[in-house]
Amino acid sequence: MKYGNTFAVWRDNAPAWPAYSLHKFVRGLGDGTLPHDAFLHYLKQDYVFLIHFSRAWALAITKADTVEEMRLAAGTVNGLINEEIALHIKTCAEAGIDEATLFATQERQENLAYTRYVLDAGHSGDLLDLLAALAPCVMGYGEIGSHLAATKTSDSYAEWINTYASAEYQQVCHDVGVLIDGAIARRLGNDPMASPRWAALQARFAMATQLEIGFWDMGLNP
Numbered sequence: 001m002k003y004g005n006t007f008a009v010w011r012d013n014a015p016a017w018p019a020y021s022l023h024k025f026v027r028g029l030g031d032g033t034l035p036h037d038a039f040l041h042y043l044k045q046d047y048v049f050l051i052h053f054s055r056a057w058a059l060a061i062t063k064a065d066t067v068e069e070m071r072l073a074a075g076t077v078n079g080l081i082n083e084e085i086a087l088h089i090k091t092c093a094e095a096g097i098d099e100a101t102l103f104a105t106q107e108r109q110e111n112l113a114y115t116r117y118v119l120d121a122g123h124s125g126d127l128l129d130l131l132a133a134l135a136p137c138v139m140g141y142g143e144i145g146s147h148l149a150a151t152k153t154s155d156s157y158a159e160w161i162n163t164y165a166s167a168e169y170q171q172v173c174h175d176v177g178v179l180i181d182g183a184i185a186r187r188l189g190n191d192p193m194a195s196p197r198w199a200a201l202q203a204r205f206a207m208a209t210q211l212e213i214g215f216w217d218m219g220l221n222p
């Protein structure tokens, strides 16, 4: 599935992309070598992460210029806070961790740095700044999910993998790609890479990619 032209350029110009999408944590999900306590620790942190990412997508609604942008951002908020998070709640419940405990999880610095970076991109900038910071998360998990579904050698983490490899999630990535391409064209015209803003947007994408690596590293250290 194609995630849009802008994403393809941002991804190919983010030097840390392979270190994110092929991280040791990701390989451990695919071959089943990721320790279960590291996975649960990651899910607890990721529950808090999703709460803040819902806030960031809600901010995208207020930063939108068109009703299409608003609808897509609103749909993502709903998908995050009511659907994606359900996987975390269910998996943790099976390990005896209830949602109140999840909500009270003490945030690790790597988690805090990433989510607040994204929220600040949106607060201090416009929708493009926010989308450049959000894109590695959305599309990265789409790419990781479909790569792992095709290459996995263990079913230990199949439910996690299937969530992001699913046709529904791949459609989300496609739709966000369309949103980003449209938002870029609307604001920067049809030669966006010639815009004086391009380098800063690329840098935001690269920074968020780096922060994703930090999140995986944190996941390996319960």
Ligand SMILES: Cc1ncc(C[n+]2csc(CCO)c2C)c(N)n1
Pocket (backbone or CB within 6 Å): 046, 049, 050, 053, 076, 079, 080, 084, 137, 138, 141, 172, 212, 215
């Ligand atoms: C560290 C971290 N990065 C990315 C995702 C995936 N994700 C977070 S928000 C979102 C948007 C659309 O649902 C997606 C896919 C995650 N869970 N945790």
